[in-house]
Amino acid sequence: MPEHTTASRLRLSGLCFLLQILTIILFAVFVRYSPEGSPSLCSQQLNCSWKNQDSGFQHPRFRDVHLQALLGFGLLVAFLSRYGLGSTAISILIVAFAIQWAVLIQGFLYFFLNGKIYVGAQSMVSADFCTAAILISTGAVLGRGNPVQMLLLTLLGVTLFTLNEYILLSLMGVSDSGGSLTVHTFGAYFGLMVSRILHQPHTDKRKEQQDTGHQPDVFAVVGTIYLWIFWPSFTSATTVRHNTEPWAVLNTYFSLAASTLATFVLSPVLYEESILRMVQIQDATLASVAMMGMAGEMLVTPFGALIAGFLAGLIPPLGFRFLTPVLRSRLKTQDTCGVHNVHGLPGILGALLGTLLTALATADAYGGRLELVFPLVAQGSRTATDQALCQLCALPITLLLATLGGFLTALSPGSPNSDSSLALSRGSPAAKRPAEITSC
Amino acid sequence: MPEHTTASRLRLSGLCFLLQILTIILFAVFVRYSPEGSPSLCSQQLNCSWKNQDSGFQHPRFRDVHLQALLGFGLLVAFLSRYGLGSTAISILIVAFAIQWAVLIQGFLYFFLNGKIYVGAQSMVSADFCTAAILISTGAVLGRGNPVQMLLLTLLGVTLFTLNEYILLSLMGVSDSGGSLTVHTFGAYFGLMVSRILHQPHTDKRKEQQDTGHQPDVFAVVGTIYLWIFWPSFTSATTVRHNTEPWAVLNTYFSLAASTLATFVLSPVLYEESILRMVQIQDATLASVAMMGMAGEMLVTPFGALIAGFLAGLIPPLGFRFLTPVLRSRLKTQDTCGVHNVHGLPGILGALLGTLLTALATADAYGGRLELVFPLVAQGSRTATDQALCQLCALPITLLLATLGGFLTALSPGSPNSDSSLALSRGSPAAKRPAEITSC
Amino acid sequence: MPEHTTASRLRLSGLCFLLQILTIILFAVFVRYSPEGSPSLCSQQLNCSWKNQDSGFQHPRFRDVHLQALLGFGLLVAFLSRYGLGSTAISILIVAFAIQWAVLIQGFLYFFLNGKIYVGAQSMVSADFCTAAILISTGAVLGRGNPVQMLLLTLLGVTLFTLNEYILLSLMGVSDSGGSLTVHTFGAYFGLMVSRILHQPHTDKRKEQQDTGHQPDVFAVVGTIYLWIFWPSFTSATTVRHNTEPWAVLNTYFSLAASTLATFVLSPVLYEESILRMVQIQDATLASVAMMGMAGEMLVTPFGALIAGFLAGLIPPLGFRFLTPVLRSRLKTQDTCGVHNVHGLPGILGALLGTLLTALATADAYGGRLELVFPLVAQGSRTATDQALCQLCALPITLLLATLGGFLTALSPGSPNSDSSLALSRGSPAAKRPAEITSC
Secondary structure (H helix, E strand, O other): OHHHHHHHHHHHHHHHHHHHHHHHHHHHHHEEEOOOOOOOHHHHOOOOHHHHHHHOOHHHHHHHHHHOOHHHHHHHHHHHHHHOHHHHHHHHHHHHHHHHHHHHHHHHHHOEEOOEEEEOHHHHHHHHHHHHHHHHHHHHHOOOOOHHHHHHHHHHHHHHHHHHHHHHHHHOOOOOOOOHHHHHHHHHHHHHHHHHHOOOHHHHHHHHHHHHOOOOOHHHHHHHHHHHHHHHHHHOOOOOOOOOOOHHHHHHHHHHHHHHHHHHHHHHHHOOOOOOOHHHHHHHHHHHHHHHHHHOOOOOOHHHHHHHHHHHHHHHHHHHHHHHHHHHHOOOOOOOOOHHHHHHHHHHHHHHHHHHHHHHOOHHHHHHHHHHHOHHHHOOOOOHHHHHHHHHHHHHHHHHHHHHHHHHHHHOOOOOOOOOOOOOOOOOOHHHOHHHHHHO | OHHHHHHHHHHHHHHHHHHHHHHHHHHHHHEEEOOOOOOOHHHHOOOOHHHHHHHOOHHHHHHHHHHOOHHHHHHHHHHHHHHOHHHHHHHHHHHHHHHHHHHHHHHHHHOEEOOEEEEOHHHHHHHHHHHHHHHHHHHHHOOOOOHHHHHHHHHHHHHHHHHHHHHHHHHOOOOOOOOHHHHHHHHHHHHHHHHHHOOOHHHHHHHHHHHHOOOOOHHHHHHHHHHHHHHHHHHOOOOOOOOOOOHHHHHHHHHHHHHHHHHHHHHHHHOOOOOOOHHHHHHHHHHHHHHHHHHOOOOOOHHHHHHHHHHHHHHHHHHHHHHHHHHHHOOOOOOOOOHHHHHHHHHHHHHHHHHHHHHHOOHHHHHHHHHHHOHHHHOOOOOHHHHHHHHHHHHHHHHHHHHHHHHHHHHOOOOOOOOOOOOOOOOOOHHHOHHHHHHO | OHHHHHHHHHHHHHHHHHHHHHHHHHHHHHEEEOOOOOOOHHHHOOOOHHHHHHHOOHHHHHHHHHHOOHHHHHHHHHHHHHHOHHHHHHHHHHHHHHHHHHHHHHHHHHOEEOOEEEEOHHHHHHHHHHHHHHHHHHHHHOOOOOHHHHHHHHHHHHHHHHHHHHHHHHHOOOOOOOOHHHHHHHHHHHHHHHHHHOOOHHHHHHHHHHHHOOOOOHHHHHHHHHHHHHHHHHHOOOOOOOOOOOHHHHHHHHHHHHHHHHHHHHHHHHOOOOOOOHHHHHHHHHHHHHHHHHHOOOOOOHHHHHHHHHHHHHHHHHHHHHHHHHHHHOOOOOOOOOHHHHHHHHHHHHHHHHHHHHHHOOHHHHHHHHHHHOHHHHOOOOOHHHHHHHHHHHHHHHHHHHHHHHHHHHHOOOOOOOOOOOOOOOOOOHHHOHHHHHHO
């Protein structure tokens, strides 16, 4: 057994080495910094219409570049409160690799020109959104895959995320600045499908106990505060302009406040405990940012944000109470950190709300903001109804890509269900050594 | 007893529901986002002279909007180090409700026009200052009121805070950009008066032990670092301009540094312990930001900030040693988190220092900054002495409103001293079930 | 013994009082805020050529002033993960005193004019870099000197840091915006030399155990996230301009990502444990920011940053495994927090890398950035080769000043090896009462 552990340690070491060398070579061949004075490089390409919309406000992007590492780390702290410190090292490995890989993959799609990828602050922010989606996927699988599998999940997840984002934002012209669909929904269902395939009947029972083990609430406190402080800025990363009021930021704050009250309304009714745990407030917080991802910049009245936030805050308590047991027993899908309740469902509802708001969008209500939120509608090349249809179609496409991608990822070499040389042998499946797996 | 607990849980749930629905309805009827291109909306009103002074620098405000949630959370972490994790959930509920309510109440006073309240980034920053004051009040009462009482305290506290701020800033033209009076002094004495009325002889003895229980210092470390990093920006929120040196920020940093040394000077003399606890350094930090609230932008020399900070740092050790026991035994006022020592007294001293500096203010020393700090003096409609008198009068007004308001709040329906249906029955007063109370 | 403890407590109290009074008097006599409208005050002096380069971009500096307290606190949290909470109070005392003292000492060199020191946001940022270096020195000595010694170390360390920085940046025109040499290398070797002189044979054995004691990983998690989020901005503090891509920020991010993977590659090979501890990832993070201090703004391709980061990530595991035991046994130098592995060696390698990159610098590759990174080369007063020679010479000068300064500091009054009245008597050397020493 110890020999096997040594082999498994060295395999991770070797895989990290190979991936890093591969990335360095690809960077050396393809990646260069954007030359100065060419912020609008992207506009020379046909397929980056969503980037064009950015080209006018370089400064907010640049200003925020020092915040870009925050997005993923907020999620990371949130997961610590559900799963404990053991998951940190592997999560940071995933962040470190996903950022490099996302710069490469997204670079080929968006910033490729004359045989080179020109990266800049924009690339890092885009890569960070991608990393956030991968971390959400990880949240569904934590403690059930070994580090090697997690790296493969990252490798394929980044690629599929970029494909989905490209189809939605560039080809279909969907507005989803905060990533209700691209980040939250994609991340959740991709991870859930991987989790479903990795399911092993006799190991999940023991896990079940571990899941419900109460982690110290200190991480939930830190996670909640972190999300309140920094997330509203991310939801609105692409809509902040110099002379407009930051509606997306304000909408997100209002919805955070309302979702917190919703938890206080519903939790005492559903649970017998007299004590409201901090992790439940954190769930409400995450759910409302997932809900506001698409709708945040579309809501034109504050009370709309309050209602949406209140509804979002109702989802996690209901989900954990009624849906998670069904998922686990009927659908054989373990969801370690409950990403279905705090990212998946709120993301879908956010997309539906966004579709509704798009259909109702009028130039009167939006004024000059219409050009920011729905550039194609403002230019007259689409009606609001067409745009709403596009937004609606984006939902099944995302779900399809996420589940199909998750299915393929879980079956790929490296998974315990396959016979690849990279995989652990069937005789000692990953789930049997939780200490090693979850700690590294 | 369990039945009663269930009833109490459901009453909180119901109250949250009612308050959220009420807020949503009021938002739906009254609150709209500011239309674009009208940053100076406020100037159309007569009663917002203090807001006019802001209208020129929209950008710093906008830039800082993602930081606005920080203010209250800094206090929240500071209280965790005094009272432990049990107080977090209820504190976050208070933050969530106070922000919504403050937007409404302040909106009626400052942003009401044509039957609508027009909110924007400014409203959120103002609401956050209000939330900070309410959290300070909460610090005096933590563990002694039930959640229902805390919500009523929030409801009335926000209203009284707004009234006091309106009288001071708009009617009297007082300069108090960092809130020495409006935030720290008001919050502390409002909370202390509520605490005094809630006093119940036979329950306080047990509490006493809990107060002095040593919470793990990790929260004090986090709280101190947090305050050092973020608070200086808040003290100066209204005085940052493009081309002026950020004196208020620098003054606050210098005073933070000096107050830390003051604690190292005084604590070993007053206490026998050889170990300086982190929470004492945190107290010095809080005291010096309360002190700098009004004077921060008025000090024109760095050594003045060092002296003021040093004096502020002496207050909490002296207060905890000599004043808190007197408050508790003679005045029957329990002060859970010591807000009198770290907010109340330093706030009053800060106001007196601010008055002195105002009286000494000359156009020579301030230069172009005079218009920012004392717009009425710069416009010639007041002499520096008149302004100083106004600043001085603001202190008794704040104390009067805070104590009177606290008195009325504690006697209002919901308190254990009243017979309201919302209140807990006298037979099982709030203070008898500390676990339930402090945890939710 | 208790009497002695009381004396020691009061001595610290008295020293703090004296130092604070001294600082206040010096501030009162010399320090004033910069008058308005004179951002280019510095340019009137001959000896601040490196500051001139700043005068054009006041705004980024001003914008970042609220972040300036972050730099030191990041290191502080990192040390907590190595040495525990006991070191916090004394570390914050050091931060509080070092900032005041650095403003004074640096003021005399850089901002002295007409008999006054004119301070502003720039002074605070410079003072914060100095504080970071002193904290690194502290990291080598933690738990081995008493608070009085630590204050003397701060007093002399700040002075020597300023001298070294002045020689390197102003006299020699070296480019070291992120402080590979001035902060990391100087801080590490200054602290290590103090540690060497304080060495006491029979006390170090017990310490050894304490060093390897596993602190809870929660601080390492917080420290790592903190460094990822905020440090890249510091590395590039002086190179951010409005219209240039923030290469230094991006380079630092890429190197952080690669160094994390390097730890996952090397640690399993060197250590038997199957569990990768968070503190190892934190070490890699610190090493890569030390490496990028000088080279961050000079690397013109992303893959260069990946390679440099990967190499930096290899240093701490190798250093802790092979070098620290040698340092301890042969060179009798205890290194409490391993600053040699995470700051010293990576700083030296960063300086060598910077030298290489300087020698290769061409106007073609840098474009308009050449003026920012190598103003003297851009102005034609130096060739790239001359500049590279200067960068190279800066390394031995820094090492010499750091070790010589550390030697003198450790022998100065207050150290247990001296007979000063301030020092503890030989009969009860500092290292014998670790509880008192490390806690206060």
